[in-house]
Every structure is written in C-alpha cells, then in structure tokens.
C-alpha cells in the first residue's frame with residue numbers, strides 16, 4: 001500500500017488543463033490513495049474541485065481543510081458541505097467527518113483541520129494581518145471587534161479541533177497499531193514553521209503554528225512510546241522536518257501557488273515500509289542521519305534484516 005501526500009495545492013488558481021496534468025501525475029504514482037493536509041481550494045469551489053479530483057483520479061482521497069478552504073465562506077457551512085460530501089461520495093473522506101481510518105493491520109490514519117492559535121511568537125506586538133480575518137466570516141467578526149477578540153476566535157477554533165484530534169488519537173490508540181499517521185493543516189511546533197531556511201519570526205509564528213495541537217500530539221506520543229506518530233501538515237509552504245520525540249515526526253510540505261506538487265509517496269508495506277524507520281533511534285543504530293535513512297532504500301532494508 002502506498003499513498004501520495006499532497007498539501008496546499010490551491011487548485012482554484014489553476015486552469016483545468018493544468019489540474020488534469022496534476023491529477024495524471026498522481027495517477028502515475030500508482031498510489032492506493034491520497035492524503036491532503038489542507039488548502040485544497042476556497043469555499044466557493046471546494047466541493048466541485050474535490051468531486052473533480054475524485055472523478056479523475058478515482059482513488060480514495062483522505063483530507064483535512066486549511067484556512068484557505070474556508071475563504072469566502074463560513075466555518076460551519078463549509079463543514080456541513082464536507083460532511084455531506086463524505087457521506088455521499090465513496091472516495092472522499094474529510095477526516096473530521098469520517099473518523100479514524102484503518103489503512104492496514106498496523107497503521108491508522110486520523111486528521112483534523114487545525115487552526116493557528118496565536119500562542120507561539122509575539123501576538124501582542126505583531127503587525128501581521130492575514131487574509132483569514134478578511135475572508136473567513138467567523139474571523140472577520142473577531143477582527144471588527146479588535147485584535148484580542150480575533151485571537152479569542154482563533155483559539156476557539158484551534159482548541160475545538162485539538163480536542164477532536166485528541167479524541168481521534170485515543171480511539172486509534174485503542175486499536176493497538178504500531179503507526180499512526182496524522183493529517184493537520186497548521187504546524188504544531190515552532191521548529192516546524194520555516195521561512196527561507198530559518199524558523200519563522202515572532203511576527204508570523206502566531207499565525208503559522210498551533211501550540212494546542214502540539215501539546216495534544218506530545219502527550220499522545222509520550223504516553224504511547226510503542227506507537228510511531230507521523231504528522232503531515234502544510235500552511236507555511238516551507239518544507240520542514242522536526243522530531244521532538246523518538247516516536248513523533250512532523251513533516252511540513254513545500255508548496256508554491258500555481259505549481260501543485262506531490263510531496264512524497266508514503267509506503268506502508270514490507271521492506272519499503274516504515275516511513276517511521278527514519279526515527280532518530282534507527283538512525284542512531286545505523287550511525288547515519290534521519291535524511292540519509294529516508295533517502296537510502298538499502299539502509300532501510302538493513303533495518304529489516
């Protein structure tokens with residue numbers, strides 16, 4: 001089994017012919033399904049583009065939404081539409097509605113959209129204003145009232161999603177898997193929020209990270225050291241890999257408007273397995289870096305022997 005991970009594809013910016021080229025690229029990977037960690041399009045065309053993807057690619061699509069997917073919309077309305085889509089379409093799975101997914105005997109998939117929560121960086125003094133507070137009805141109201149009312153709105157959304165993720169993780173953990181893959185949109189740790197090769201600065205971090213999600217993930221991974229957690233996210237458009245614990249890896253995808261890309265193919269089976277064999281524990285065993293371990297098929301084989 002193998003899955004193509006994509007993120008921040010912003011399909012609304014792309015002509016149909018280019019979208020089709022991208023779908024064909026995905027088909028050519030021979031993947032069994034697709035993971036999307038948010039920012040697929042915008043609220044007014046999200047459902048139709050998801051239906052187009054489903055029809056053209058014809059493989060299961062597991063996804064969460066990003067802040068852009070709510071642009072020109074209202075959070076509850078978009079979520080209702082995604083729940084209906086998940087109910088009615090065989091291959092479309094918005095993870096907050098579909099719940100935990102068993103990918104194979106050892107691996108479960110869970111996901112929640114997630115929102116920046118202003119708890120990392122310097123919200124008090126930042127002058128950054130995101131389009132979120134102009135284009136998402138729920139956050140617009142907050143902005144009209146003031147900066148701290150906006151923060152309250154952001155945190156309400158972020159905290160509710162983190163609580164849902166916590167419940168999903170508990171449910172998945174009860175199935176005794178060895179691996180749990182988590183899809184969220186907003187990076188859960190400061191060290192995963194890169195910008196031009198460096199960690200984002202204190203002005204951007206409040207909008208680029210979700211501390212509450214990080215807390216939930218750390219707690220789950222700390223309590224369950226026999227399970228490996230792989231967290232896939234997007235939002236910052238800058239690639240990052242951060243491993244706060246031996247059994248917890250966070251990867252952020254690199255994205256560019258107008259150029260949707262496949263981030264990586266995640267293989268679950270046999271020798272090619274375990275994306276999570278790139279853990280620092282295994283890297284130490286083989287005396288190499290996590291990146292070398294990921295790049296080297298031979299190294300991974302060595303681990304299985």
Ligand SMILES: [Fe+2]
Nearest residue numbers: 008039068235
């Ligand atoms: Fe994005």
